[in-house]
Structure formats: C-alpha cells, structure tokens
Amino acid sequence: MKPTYDPAAVEADWYDIWEKSGVFAPEHNPDGDPFCIVLPPPNVTGVLHMGHALNHLIHDVIIRRKRMQGFRVLWLPGTDHAGIATQTVVERELAREGLTRHDLGREAFVEQVWQWKAKSHATVTRQMRQLGDSVDWTRERFTMDEGLSAAVREVFVRLYEKDIIYRGNRIINWCPQDHTALSDIEVEYEETAGELVFINYPFTDGSGHITVATTRAETMLGDTGVAVHPDDERYTHAVGKTVVLPLMDREIPVVADDAVDPEFGTGAVKVTPAHDPNDFEIGSRHGLESVNIFTVEAEVNENGGQFAGLDRLDARRVVKQALAEGDFLDHVEERTHSVGHCYRCNTIVEPYLSLQWFVNVRPLVGPAIDAVRDGRTRFVPQRWENSYFHWMENLRDWCISRQIWWGHRIPAWYCGDCDQVIVAIEDPVACPNCAGSDLRQDEDVLDTWFSSALWPFSTLGWPEETPDLTTFYPNTVLVTGFDIIYFWVARMMKMGLEFMDQVPFSDVVIHGLVRTPDGRKMSKSLGNAIDPLDVIESHGADPLRLAIVQAAAPGQDVPFDMEWVEGARKFGNKLWNAARFVLGHVEPGSVPADGGYPEDPGPEAAWVLSRLHATIERFNLLADEYRFSDAYGLLYNFAWSEVFDWYLELSKASMADAGSGAATRQTLGVVMRDLLKLFHPAIPYVTEELWKELVDDGLLAGAAWPDPRPVAAPRSMEVFQELVGGIRRFRSSHQLSPKRGLTMHIADPESVAEPWWWAQLASLVAVAPELGALESTQGFTRVVAGPVQGFLPLDGVADLDAERNRLERALSAAEEDYALADRKLSNPSFRDRAPAEIVAKEEQKRIEAEATMSKLRSQLAEL
RNA sequence: GGGCGCUUAGCUCAGCGGGAGAGCGCUGCCUUCACACGGCAGAGGCCACUGGUUCGAUCCCAGUAGCGCCCACCA
Numbered sequence: 001m002k003p004t005y006d007p008a009a010v011e012a013d014w015y016d017i018w019e020k021s022g023v024f025a026p027e028h029n030p031d032g033d034p035f036c037i038v039l040p041p042p043n044v045t046g047v048l049h050m051g052h053a054l055n056h057l058i059h060d061v062i063i064r065r066k067r068m069q070g071f072r073v074l075w076l077p078g079t080d081h082a083g084i085a086t087q088t089v090v091e092r093e094l095a096r097e098g099l100t101r102h103d104l105g106r107e108a109f110v111e112q113v114w115q116w117k118a119k120s121h122a123t124v125t126r127q128m129r130q131l132g133d134s135v136d137w138t139r140e141r142f143t144m145d146e147g148l149s150a151a152v153r154e155v156f157v158r159l160y161e162k163d164i165i166y167r168g169n170r171i172i173n174w175c176p177q178d179h180t181a182l183s184d185i186e187v188e189y190e191e192t193a194g195e196l197v198f199i200n201y202p203f204t205d206g207s208g209h210i211t212v213a214t215t216r217a218e219t220m221l222g223d224t225g226v227a228v229h230p231d232d233e234r235y236t237h238a239v240g241k242t243v244v245l246p247l248m249d250r251e252i253p254v255v256a257d258d259a260v261d262p263e264f265g266t267g268a269v270k271v272t273p274a275h276d277p278n279d280f281e282i283g284s285r286h287g288l289e290s291v292n293i294f295t296v297e298a299e300v301n302e303n304g305g306q307f308a309g310l311d312r313l314d315a316r317r318v319v320k321q322a323l324a325e326g327d328f329l330d331h332v333e334e335r336t337h338s339v340g341h342c343y344r345c346n347t348i349v350e351p352y353l354s355l356q357w358f359v360n361v362r363p364l365v366g367p368a369i370d371a372v373r374d375g376r377t378r379f380v381p382q383r384w385e386n387s388y389f390h391w392m393e394n395l396r397d398w399c400i401s402r403q404i405w406w407g408h409r410i411p412a413w414y415c416g417d418c419d420q421v422i423v424a425i426e427d428p429v430a431c432p433n434c435a436g437s438d439l440r441q442d443e444d445v446l447d448t449w450f451s452s453a454l455w456p457f458s459t460l461g462w463p464e465e466t467p468d469l470t471t472f473y474p475n476t477v478l479v480t481g482f483d484i485i486y487f488w489v490a491r492m493m494k495m496g497l498e499f500m501d502q503v504p505f506s507d508v509v510i511h512g513l514v515r516t517p518d519g520r521k522m523s524k525s526l527g528n529a530i531d532p533l534d535v536i537e538s539h540g541a542d543p544l545r546l547a548i549v550q551a552a553a554p555g556q557d558v559p560f561d562m563e564w565v566e567g568a569r570k571f572g573n574k575l576w577n578a579a580r581f582v583l584g585h586v587e588p589g590s591v592p593a594d595g596g597y598p599e600d601p602g603p604e605a606a607w608v609l610s611r612l613h614a615t616i617e618r619f620n621l622l623a624d625e626y627r628f629s630d631a632y633g634l635l636y637n638f639a640w641s642e643v644f645d646w647y648l649e650l651s652k653a654s655m656a657d658a659g660s661g662a663a664t665r666q667t668l669g670v671v672m673r674d675l676l677k678l679f680h681p682a683i684p685y686v687t688e689e690l691w692k693e694l695v696d697d698g699l700l701a702g703a704a705w706p707d708p709r710p711v712a713a714p715r716s717m718e719v720f721q722e723l724v725g726g727i728r729r730f731r732s733s734h735q736l737s738p739k740r741g742l743t744m745h746i747a748d749p750e751s752v753a754e755p756w757w758w759a760q761l762a763s764l765v766a767v768a769p770e771l772g773a774l775e776s777t778q779g780f781t782r783v784v785a786g787p788v789q790g791f792l793p794l795d796g797v798a799d800l801d802a803e804r805n806r807l808e809r810a811l812s813a814a815e816e817d818y819a820l821a822d823r824k825l826s827n828p829s830f831r832d833r834a835p836a837e838i839v840a841k842e843e844q845k846r847i848e849a850e851a852t853m854s855k856l857r858s859q860l861a862e863l
Numbered sequence: 864g865g866g867c868g869c870u871u872a873g874c875u876c877a878g879c880g881g882g883a884g885a886g887c888g889c890u891g892c893c894u895u896c897a898c899a900c901g902g903c904a905g906a907g908g909c910c911a912c913u914g915g916u917u918c919g920a921u922c923c924c925a926g927u928a929g930c931g932c933c934c935a936c937c938a
Contacts, residue, residue, distance in 0.1 A: 004900075189935095196938085214938055227938095259936080269938045278936045337937050383867065387933065390866070394934080482933085517875080519931095550886080551875080555868090557931095559875055563887065570900040581897030630877070633885065648897075725904090732904040735892060820882060829918035838881060838919095845882070 001583065001693065005576035007540020007569065011685040015129050018688075023702040025136045026074040026471075028067065035071035036472035037063060038459055039135060040480050040488070041143060041452070043082035044120045045089055048127045050514040050522055051481065053532040054558055056133050057548050057682075058479050058511055061628050064134055064681035068705040074472050076459050077128065077135035079121055081144045083448040084178050084344045087406040090116050106405050113406045127533060132541050132684050134701065139468070141459045143451040144408065151458035152408045152451050153425050155499065160412075160423045164360050165400070167412075167421070171277040172399045174352035175342040176298035180403040181356050183447060184396060185486050187340040187349050194337055196265065198330035199323055201226060201243040204251055210238055211330050213265030215337050216275075217323065218315035220245065221304045222293040223252060225271040227282050230256035232267050246328040247319065248305060255286040274353040290353050298350045312350070357401040357410060357444070364494035365392045371493060377503045380626050381555040384482060384510050391486050398491075400447045407445030414440050453491035456504035475505040482510050482555070509626045512557035514548075519559060535565055542683035543569035549682045550636070553629045571636065572686050575679070578644050579690045582672045585655060589696035591669035594704050598667055602660040603714040603756050605667040608647040610713035611638065612671055616706055619678060632682055639675055646721070647671065653763035654756075669694065674706040716754045719786045723757075726783035726810075727765045727790065733806040734797050741766045744783075745774050745791040752788055782859045784810065784852050804863055811856040818849035 002009075022028060037059060042052055059075060067073040090113045091101055101109040121142070128135065141148060159165040172181040197217045200209040210226060223245050228235035239256045252271075259282055260269050273283030273290040283290060293304045300307045300315050307315050323329040340349045369392050371377050372385055379385045401410060413422040415431035416438030422428050430437050451458070456478075460469040474496070480489060489508055496504030514522050522529045535544045539562075546568035551558045601609055615638040622631035647668075654664040673695055680687040680700050691700035731738060744767045746753060753771075761767040769790075774780060780791040781803055797803055821842045824830050831839055 003898075005898095212938080216938080219938095261938085264938065272938090276936080276938070278938070281936085335937080338935095386867065390934070486933095519875095553877080556876085561875080561887090564875085566900080567887065573900045574898065577898035577901085579897080584897070633877075637885070644898090645902085649902095652896095728903060729905090732892065738893070738903075739895065817882070824881085824919075827918060831918085833918045834881075841881085 001576075001580050003577070003580070005569070005573040005686065007542055007572065007686070010689045011541055014685050014688050015132060018134065018699065018701050019129075019137065021699060021702070023067075023699055024075070024134045025138060026072045028702060029070055029072045032070045032072035034074070034471050034476075035063075035066045036074045036076070036475045037477050037479065038076045038456055038475055039078060039133075040478075040484075041078040041080035041141075041455065042124055043085055044079045044117050044124060044142075045082050045085045046120060046123070048124060048131070048532065049524070050530055050532050050560060053131060053544065054511060054514050054548055054552060055479060055481065056128065056131050057545050058509065058552060058626075058628065060131075060133055060545075060684075061549055061623075061681040062477060062479070062509075062626070064684060064701065065623060065705065067134070067701070068677065068680070068703060070704065072471075074139070074468075075133075075135045076139050076141065076472075077125075077133070077137065078141035078143070078455075078459060079124060080448060080452060081117070081142065081407060083402055083404055083407040083445060084180065085448075086113060086117065087404050088178065088344065090406075101405065110405055130533060130536055130541060132545065134684070139459075143448070143455075147461065148451060148454070148458045149408055150425075151454050151462055152446065153411050154463045155454060155495065156411055156446070156450075157423055157425050158499075159359065162363075164363055165357060166360065167355065167357050169353065169355045170358070170397075170399075171275075171280045171351050171353050172356050173340060173349040174296070174298075174354070175345065175347055175349055176294075176296065177345045177347035178342060178404070179296050181352075181354065181399050181401060182342060182349060183399045183449075186343045188343050188346075189338040189340050191336050192339040194335055194339075196333045196335040197320060197323075198266065198332065199246065199270070200328050200330050201246065201252075201270070202328075203238070204242045204244055207241075210235070210243060210254065210268050211266045212268050212270040214270055215335065216316065218300070218307075218312055218319045219272045219275050219293070220270055220319065220323075221248060221300065221307060221315075222272045222274050222291040223248075223270045224250075224273060224283065224288040224291055225252050225286060226254045226268055227257045227260050227271050227286075228254065228268045229260040229262045230258065232260075232262045234262075235268060238268075246326055247307075247322055253286070253288075255282070255288070257282045257285060275351050277351060280353065292353055294350060294352065356399050357412075357442075357446075359398040359400055361395045361398055361494065364498055365395055367497040368392060368490065368493040371497060371503045377493065377506060377508060379508045379510060381510065384485060384508075384555070387482075388485060388490065392490060398447075400450050401442075401444040402447055403444055405445065407448065408451060410442040410444050410446060412442040414442070416440060449487055449491060452488055453495040454499075456492055456496055457500050462499070473500055473504070474502050477507045477509055478505040479509045479511065481513065483513070485510070507626075510555050511552060512555060515557050515559045517559055517561040517563075522560065530560065530562070535562070539565045539569055540572070540685075542572055542686050546571060546632070546683050549628050549632050551629055554626050568683075571640070572683065574640060574644060575675070575686065576690070578639075578648060579672055579676075579694060581648055582668045583693055585651075586665050586669040586694075588693055591673045591695045593673075593695055593697045594706075596666065596670045596673075597708055597711075598663040598670075601663050601667055601711065602654055603717070603754060604647065604650040604654050604760070605660075605663055606711050607713045607717045608643065608650075608667065608671055609708065609711040611642050612674060613708050613710050616674070616678065616708065628682075632679075635675075635678055639679075643671060643675065649764055650760060653759040656763075657759060670708075674708070676700060677703060677706050714754065716752050716757070719752050719788055720757055720760070723783060723785035723788060723790060724761070724764055726785055727761075727767055727792070729806060730781070730783055730792060731765070733802050734799065736796070739766060740796075741768060742792055743768045743770060745770050745772065745780070747773060747789040747791070748787070750787040752786065777859075777862060781807070781863075782855060784855050786848065787851070789855055800863060804860065807856050807860050807863070811853060811860070814849045814852040814856065818846060818853060821846035821849060 063075045173187045194215050196213050198211050198213050200211050202209040238254045242251050242253050245252050271279045271282050273280045274292040291303050295301045298312045300310045302308050415436055417436030418434040420431050420433040456475050457473050492504045516522050516528050543565045547564040619631045651664050654660045676687040676691050688700045746769050758769050779794050781794050783790040824842050
C-alpha cells in the first residue's frame with residue numbers, strides 16, 4: 001500500500017465492480033423489508049450541479065446504510081424531459097444556424113430534441129456514476145418513455161372523465177419569450193420600481209371625469225369598464241354612467257364591485273378583463289367584454305389601434321405620452337410593485353386570456369392535507385408541514401397546457417365536423433359523435449410537472465399491477481429541496497392518493513441550497529458556481545462527499561468551501577494510514593466480515609469497544625432522523641480522537657505484551673473494519689478499497705451494518721487519560737523532549753490505578769512509574785488526576801516560573817469548579833428543590849475540586 | 864399584509880433546562896518506527912438585547928433589534 005491516500009487511484013474501478021455485481025439492485029437482499037426511494041429526476045438539460053450533488057449524496061448515504069442493514073433496497077434512477085427548459089436549449093442551438101423550430105416542423109424538431117436528449121442523458125448518468133450514486137440502473141426510467149407516457153395518458157383521461165381536468169378560457173401567465181402558458185408557481189415575483197399613473201376618464205354625459213390609477217398604463221387600451229366599490233359614496237353618482245376610454249374613443253360603463261379596494265389609488269379601477277385576473281373576474285360578473293390587446297410576443301395587436309406593433313414597454317411610454325397630450329393624464333406617483341417573471345427565462349410574464357387545460361385541484365387537496373395532518377407522511381424538518389398546509393389550502397387551479405412541442409401531447413382531439421372533443425387513451429380514428437374522420441389532436445403538451453407528479457408509481461409500472469409496484473409503493477422516503485415542495489411534492493401527494501389510494505412516501509426529507517463560503521446562492525449565472533465534477537477530478541469523489549455530508553443538516557443550507565474538501569481528503573489520508581498501521585499488525589484479508597470481537601479483551605480494548613458500541617448506537621439514532629452531518633461529525637471525532645489518537649497508540653504497548661497481544665490485534669482489526677462499514681455510506685470508494693485489504697471477503701457495499709455487543713469500559717480509563725494529559729502539559733510547559741524518560745512516583749490512595757497503566761505510561765509518555773509514597777516531596781512537582789497524584793522530579797526544570805504557571809492554571813480551574821458547585825450548594829432552595837442526584841453530583845464535584853486545590857496549593861507552597 | 868426561520872469562539876455550525884462544544888483558522892513545541900494531508904500542548908465566547916418563569920436559562924415564555932426565506936388578486 002502506498003503511504004499516501006490517492007483518491008483518483010482508489011476511485012478508478014469500484015463503481016463498475018459494484019454495478020456489475022448487482023449489489024445495487026433490491027434482489028441483493030431478496031428477503032429484506034422493502035425500502036424504496038425514487039430519485040427526483042434531474043432534467044436532461046445538461047450537467048449536474050452542486051445542488052444535485054447534495055441531493056444525491058443524502059440519497060446515497062440513506063440508501064447505502066439501509067442496504068447494509070439488510071433492507072430490500074431500491075433506489076430508482078431516472079431523468080425528466082423538462083419541457084420548456086430542454087426545448088429552449090435545442091431552439092437556441094437551432095438559432096445559431098439561423099433556424100427556428102418552425103423551419104423544421106413539429107416532427108423533425110421533436111426528433112432533434114430526442115437526439116439531443118440522448119447525448120445529454122449520457123452525460124448526466126455518467127456524472128451520477130462519478131458521484132457514486134448506488135442506484136439500480138436496470139430500473140432506470142425517463143418521463144417520456146413508453147411506460148410513463150402511458151401512465152400520463154391514463155391519468156389525464158381518468159381525471160377528465162371525473163371533470164377534474166377541464167378546458168377553459170381564463171387568465172393565465174404567458175411567457176412572451178417561450179410563447180407558452182405557465183402555471184402560477186412557474187412565475188417568480190420581484191419587487192420592481194415603477195409608477196402609478198392616474199388617468200382621467202371623462203363621463204360621456206359631460207359631467208366631468210373619473211380618475212383611475214394603474215401601474216400598467218398601456219393596458220388601458222383593453223379597458224372595457226371602470227369599477228368602484230358599491231359602498232364608496234364618492235362614486236355613488238358615477239355608477240351606471242359611462243365614460244369614454246381615452247385614445248380609443250370607446251364607451252365603457254362604470255360598475256360597482258366588492259373586489260375594489262376603496263383605499264387604493266382613487267378607489268376607482270380601470271377594468272382590463274383580458275390582462276388581469278381580478279379584472280377578468282369583475283368583467284365576468286358585469287358582462288364586460290374582454291379585449292386582448294397583445295400578440296403572443298407581448299406586442300400591441302390590432303385591438304390597440306394606433307399603438308399596434310409596439311412592444312408592451314414601449315407602449316407604456318407612448319400611451320402615457322399620448323394621454324398627457326390629450327390632457328387625460330392626471331398625475332404620476334412613484335411606486336414599487338412586484339412583477340412576475342418566467343422561472344425559466346426570466347422574461348416578464350403577461351397575464352393573458354386564453355384557452356387552456358386546467359386541473360381543478362380542490363377535490364384532490366383534501367386527502368393530501370389529511371395524510372400529512374395524521375402523520376401518514378411526515379416532513380423532516382417538521383416545520384415545512386406548515387408551508388405545505390398553507391399552500392394546499394390556498395391552491396388555485398393548475399394550468400397544465402403548454403404551447404411547446406417537447407412533452408406529452410395532450411390526448412384530446414377535436415372533430416372538424418361536429419366540434420366534438422374526444423379525450424382518449426388510444427388515438428381515435430373516427431368521431432364517436434358524428435363518425436367523421438376529420439380529427440385534429442390538440443397541439444399543446446402537458447406541463448412537465450404533470451408527469452413528475454406520477455413519478456412514485458409510474459416508474460414502478462403503473463397502471464400495470466407489476467411486482468415492483470406492489471413491493472415498492474408507497475415509497476419510503478423522498479429527498480428533495482424546499483424549493484420544489486410546491487412544484488413536486490404537493491402534486492405527488494395529490495396524484496398518489498388519487499390513483500394509488502395511499503401516500504406516495506412516508507418521509508419527506510427536505511434539504512437546503514448549496515451556498516458559497518460567503519453565504520451567497522451558488523449559481524451559474526452569478527459565475528460563482530463550483531462544478532462538482534471539477535472537484536471530483538481535483539480532489540476525488542469521497543472528499544467531496546464527506547465535505548458535503550458533514551455540512552448537510554436537515555433543512556439547512558450548505559455553505560460550501562474547497563477548504564472543507566481539503567479537510568475531508570486529509571481525513572481520508574488519516575483513515576488510510578490508520579489502516580496501514582493496522583495492516584502492519586494483522587494479516588491482510590484476515591479480518592472477518594462480521595463479528596470477531598474478542599471474547600476476553602484487555603482493558604484498553606474493552607475501552608475502545610465500549611466507545612465503538614456507544615458511537616454506533618448514537619450514530620444510528622442520528623442517521624434514522626436523517627441528521628447525517630451530526631452522525632458523521634460524531635463518527636469523525638470518534639475515529640480521529642479516540643481510535644486514532646488513543647487506541648492506536650495504546651495498542652502499541654498492548655501488542656508488545658505477550659498476554660494481550662492477540663486480543664489487541666483482533667480488536668484493531670474489528671474496530672478498523674467497523675469504521676470502514678460506518679464510513680462507507682459517506683465515502684464508499686476508499687472504504688471499499690481498504691476493505692479489500694483488510695477483509696477481502698465480498699464487497700463492503702453489500703456487507704452487514706455493524707452491531708457489536710455492549711462492553712463495559714474500565715473505570716480507570718478516564719483518570720488514566722487525565723494523568724497522561726497532565727504529564728504532557730508538564731512536558732509542554734518546560735519544553736522537555738518527549739523522548740526524555742522521566743521517573744514518576746505515584747500516590748494512589750483510592751487504588752484507582754490498574755497494572756496496565758505502567759506499560760502504557762512508558763509507551764505513551766516515556767514515564768517509568770514507581771508506586772508508593774515519597775519520603776520527601778522536596779525537589780518534586782505534582783500532576784494531579786482525580787485522586788491520583790504523580791510526582792515528577794524537578795531537576796532539569798530550569799524555569800520555576802513556568803512550573804508555577806502550570807500549577808496556577810490547574811489551580812484556578814479547580815477553584816472555578818469549586819466556586820460553581822459551592823454557590824449552588826449554598827443556596828437552600830437548590831438543596832430543597834433540585835433532584836437528589838443533581839445535588840449529590842454537585843457535592844461530589846465540590847469534594848473533588850477541594851481535594852485537587854489542596855494538592856496544588858501545597859505544591860505551590862513547596863516551590 | 865400574512866407566515867416561517869436565524870442571531871453561540873476569527874469563519875462555518877452543533878448543543879436547546881443542571882459543569883460552554885466541533886471542524887477549519889490562529890499560537891508554541893515536536894520530522895517519535897501508520898500518518899507533517901501528522902502529533903502534543905494552548906489561546907479565544909456578558910451563547911444578539913430586555914424582561915419573565917424556575918432552586919437553576921445559551922436552552923422555556925413574552926417583547927425588542929438585525930438578517931434571511933416563503934406566501935398574497937400592492938389595479
């Protein structure tokens with residue numbers, strides 16, 4: 001073995017070996033309880049970023065541990081066709097050749113996207129392999145593969161037949177860049193500086209005017225009414241009158257409607273039913289006409305008269321100017337308001353009246369709310385449940401049609417002869433109403449999230465009753481970022497309950513975003529993104545994984561810094577060298593894959609085994625709560641501070657002893673082996689490599705999670721460690737070489753010390769102990785460890801001030817302990833009301849502190 | 864406007880009723896036979912602020928301030 005850990009060399013071959021071995025498939029543990037996670041399918045639009053790495057690593061840590069615990073584990077991978085995003089990428093490529101998708105035509109364009117998808121898919125899946133994702137590739141799915149497309153159709157048709165899916169003319173969010181409708185949550189709002197424009201609309205009867213206020217002056221071209229609140233006395237006289245729409249010379253009525261807020265602006269609002277959801281509502285209540293004034297590019301259309309052809313923002317300026325010239329402009333106020341942008345291309349969306357397909361979500365939300373309320377599905381951390389409830393309770397209908405070509409085409413046909421709408425699983429050949437054959441399929445495709453919503457069961461074979469579906473639905477866990485709770489989690493809950501009658505998963509584990517060291521969002525557009533693949537190349541997958549896992553607390557954002565990857569690699573090196581040490585003392589390949597704990601461990605081995613047991617217990621608790629950063633923090637400290645810093649050092653003397661040598665070597669082997677197992681979910685490559693050296697029996701990826709018996713630790717260990725620390729402090733205070741041997745007289749009135757101390761003191765701190773009282777303490781100094789005092793000769797200690805300093809520091813520490821305990825014990829209410837064991841503990845502390853103080857004080861006096 | 868969260872060592876964070884913790888960084892000593900990607904020792908904190916509950920509060924409650932996020936038909 002090389003003396004230095006080299007991630008690249010270690011990571012080269014293992015993934016292939018794992019994948020070919022079948023260890024990633026549920027069949028690896030055919031008799032275990034099912035445990036299933038479906039991967040949130042990454043978009044096939046390109047590369048995995050640090051957010052994916054975080055998400056996948058949490059998955060992999062959960063999955064690898066559960067697999068080792070004997071569950072019949074399925075981690076199902078797949079990718080999402082990502083409608084708008086993917087189509088946009090391919091259109092951009094075409095644009096470079098000066099082409100649009102219309103030049104190719106629908107069929108050829110979609111074919112081109114498929115080709116692009118194949119390329120991109122290969123990239124994404126290769127990256128997942130580099131990360132080490134232990135997914136079952138034999139069950140990989142794609143949202144547009146045959147089976148999932150069948151599921152989509154099935155769902156669409158069934159919901160249509162239940163009148164949950166319907167087609168209607170409504171205000172939707174239109175992206176003028178992508179030329180498609182968006183759902184409400186695909187719009188991101190941003191506070192923007194703007195202005196509130198006050199416009200005078202003259203009454204047709206010549207009795208003055210009414211003033212309305214708007215942030216979007218250009219939409220006045222589409223006004224078909226003015227509304228006021230029915231109780232607003234300022235305008236009672238105006239209701240029922242008509243006004244002339246300036247610039248358009250259209251006569252429009254003044255109506256009274258509850259939706260108007262009298263406090264806002266002038267209390268009179270212009271009504272543009274075709275370009276504002278509220279206005280649309282008001283308009284339909286009062287029978288106002290809807291005049292669409294924009295093209296799909298958000299330029300003014302022929303309904304805008306002289307302004308036709310202007311972009312909406314130019315129109316705003318020009319209309320305002322025309323209003324001013326016509327003396328209709330009352331005044332203008334500055335005002336910030338929030339403006340919606342397309343979540344894909346960041347273009348300002350346009351509220352736009354159009355004919356679209358919708359899901360009426362109301363019948364679906366009740367069961368989805370109940371399932372979380374009664375705990376069939378729980379969120380981790382739980383506080384996300386509040387957001388979920390609030391969201392679900394205020395849901396509006398979901399616009400599911402998109403005017404793009406890449407996606408699941410809506411299975412609706414329109415009969416050219418009788419206008420019949422046909423919604424069917426199989427493509428119809430003739431109209432069931434008039435038998436006509438002039439059938440035209442709806443041009444639109446479904447929202448990408450429609451197929452995503454079915455992912456927990458469509459991937460398992462639904463609507464077929466496959467064995468996988470029976471075994472793995474409901475899924476066990478869902479791991480995802482909070483940013484797609486609404487996009488995805490809520491919809492899976494609704495669809496899962498509707499079609500499977502059971503929740504899609506029991507636990508929803510929410511993680512945060514990956515941030516830069518200075519706490520900013522990591523994003524490609526900000527140019528501060530770190531590519532996980534670059535990190536893997538330069539530092540290795542294991543170091544990247546450990547760095548992320550250590551920082552990933554549930555629901556917390558993850559600050560990412562290359563320093564932490566460095567730190568993780570250093571840990572790998574430490575582990576590597578610890579294993580090298582162990583391999584210097586146990587026969588390579590001789591450590592059993594399971595068990596093998598010594599029957600009769602010596603005290604040092606008993607100590608490390610007891611710590612191992614306690615660490616595993618605690619680790620399991622933390623990991624079961626998805627607290628992997630805490631779990632691996634605990635393990636990291638156990639491995640480094642206790643096993644490497646203490647036990648490996650202790651083992652050197654133990655192995656030299658004829659009596660305890662064999663048990664020590666055995667202990668070194670099994671402790672190291674269990675560390676490999678415990679670390680494996682986080683750093684699979686290096687642990688697998690070391691497993692081969694140490695155990696060489698099957699794959700660590702398929703080995704069993706450790707479960708050692710509890711062992712009692714020797715009680716003297718704590719005092720021993722304190723004594724060693726005291727001796728080291730003494731040496732450090734006087735800059736005495738660690739090699740220089742010291743003789744130490746030990747006073748042990750309570751007989752705490754055990755025989756194993758002597759060899760260890762010699763080995764760890766080059767101290768030769770002599771038991772028994774000193775005739776005179778003159779010329780000696782003390783190291784105090786609980787009841788034990790060690791007397792060290794002062795010859796060779798030139799600097800008595802340094803020694804005084806060492807003793808005074810120890811003394812003041814003891815004095816603080818004493819004062820703290822004494823203050824509590826002097827309080828009668830404390831003795832009265834605190835639990836007896838707490839009082840006893842404080843008394844014990846005071847006694848011990850007092851004893852230590854007196855020993856140190858007499859030493860200081862003698863100096 | 865409504866809701867959620869955060870404020871602990873220089874940095875990133877854990878702890879959440881009974882003696883302030885980790886990693887990184889920093890200081891000193893040590894190239895000791897697994898490891899200098901290391902070892903040993905050490906410095907560093909009115910646990911945001913103000914009240915309250917309690918024998919006891921970093922931890923529970925109320926309020927204040929600052930920061931962050933989400934939601935809302937701010938015409």
